Amino acid sequence: MQIKTIQLHNYRCYEQADLSPCPGVTALVGGNAQGKTNLLEAVVLCATGRSHRTSRDQELIRWGEDAARVYVAADRTDGSHEVELTLRPGLRKGIVVCGKRAARSGELMGHISAVLFSPEDLRMVKDGPAERRRFIDMELSQMRPAYYYELQRYNRAVTQRNALLRDISEGRATSASLSAWDSQLAKSGGAIIRTRGAFLARLARVAEENHRELTGGAETLELLYQAGAPEDEEAYIRALHDHMDVDLRRAATGVGPHRDDLVFLVNGRDARSFGSQGQQRTVALSMKLSEMRVMRDELGEWPALLLDDVMSELDPSRRRALISRLKGVQTMVSCTDISDLAGADIGEIYTVEKGILTRREG
Ligand SMILES: Nc1ncnc2c1ncn2[C@@H]1O[C@H](COP(=O)(O)OP(=O)(O)O)[C@@H](O)[C@H]1O
Ligand SMILES: [Mg+2]
Structure with a gap:
């Protein structure tokens, strides 16, 4: 499965974000509390219907806003899949799967597949x-x-x-x-x-x-x-x-x-x-x-692999073992220092700062 697009609107610290991760390894680099985990969390939300950090939708809505939207589109062997979630305080999640409104939250499962390691x-x-x-x-x-x-x-x-x-x-x-x-x-x-x-x-x-x-x-x-x-x-x-x-x-x-x-x-x-x-x-x-x-x-x-700040915690041999498993797996990996990813075949690097993603050229 390949994630093609991730769009966020008033989600956590993001006012707006639009990312097209590459098929290989996409690195998200930034200091503490800049929005790296928030971005990966949004993908988890579209894959499983719940955040790995909170069960309260309210926390996912950008402070001062009354709704958040998350959209993830992916290509699978059987075609393209899209999940769009709208979060409003006190209301059930609005779920649209492949353009159709879903009545039950279980309907979003099986479209975006991701494994998060944090x-x-x-x-x-x-x-x-x-x-x-x-x-x-x-x-x-x-x-x-x-x-x-x-x-x-x-x-x-x-x-x-x-x-x-x-x-x-x-x-x-x-x-x-x-x-x-x-x-x-x-x-x-x-x-x-x-x-x-x-x-x-x-x-x-x-x-x-x-x-x-x-x-x-x-x-x-x-x-x-x-x-x-x-x-x-x-x-x-x-x-x-x-x-x-x-x-x-x-x-x-x-x-x-x-x-x-x-x-x-x-x-x-x-x-x-x-x-x-x-x-x-x-x-x-x-x-x-x-x-x-x-x-x-x-x-x-x-499935897509989401690695949230785990590299720095692994010793060199475990890190190498993990990196060697990334071939053919679309991976999004966050870190505070790009040197944590030494040895990985990085396709794209984004800088994450205060909820703003900037693609690093070269
Ligand atoms: N609902 C929200 N609205 C606005 N900002 C938020 C919201 N929830 C969390 N944040 C902010 O998001 C930041 C944490 O982002 P996170 O993705 O966890 O950082 P990191 O880059 O360290 O992974 C913090 O600055 C926090 O204040
Ligand atoms: Mg984090």
Whole structure:
């Protein structure tokens, strides 16, 4: 996939921007707080429907303005694709896909495909399970709109079941009324767990290979998927049933994919607790490279790669390994100093200053 055009209007610090990234590596160079991440974030927004930094659209609208617009057009093997988003405070996103207004946010998925690698990806390794589930969900939703809808259904069902749990414990409903929700949860949650399981199994194989390569054979990486419920429907319902007393006490559902986790084992040990900062960073890099690879296999073409300020944090050998993977992958890479990209085959350089992009000649 090739991004042809990125246009921003009143998005974050940009009043107006119009960029046509080259097919190879486009470098975005600028000091702190000039708008590099904002630009990449806009692409993420068109690819996934959400920003990686905030869930509040209001923050994306340029201060003092009442609407923001983001437009990304890309060429894929099956033709050209366009996503246009309009953000207004307090309103749902206006979404236009290939010239047609979309009724549901899931409709924007699958048109612009991008993988973002940023320093925050370290959180996937270091932070709690919610970060890892977010990574899995962003990924799967981007590749499969059906998964995204299933997730929405599931989350709604959990919220409703939790409300019912509260009603039961306060005597406004009987526990017999739970069973309808339990079968719905088992159906939807089971489907999510099966999809995540299959995806993670593929990711694990690729990640293991990537990690071995990145560490020159010194480290192994294993991914362990810890599902929050059995994937089999009947077993799932039984698990819900067995957990009912605790659920009633807490007015919260304790079984299901919203409790999933993913463990990264480096040389057999949990990288979250025992990994050094450097090892954790390498895990994040292995995961990103693997995500890109799995997406390519699924989509039949490379997604765009967005590298946000990660070069300066990698040691020279990891940096070289990353750069060697960029062949044939359209890449947008931000950095504060162009020397961070030494060794990369840079197609174009833009300077980013106070929300203004300037193409550097020569
Ligand atoms: N809604 C907004 N309106 C105007 N400016 C914004 C908005 N949100 C963030 N900014 C500004 O954008 C800048 C940060 O841009 P960012 O892309 O994160 O910088 P960097 O170049 O370091 O990646 C900051 O100066 C911040 O004040
Ligand atoms: Mg930044």
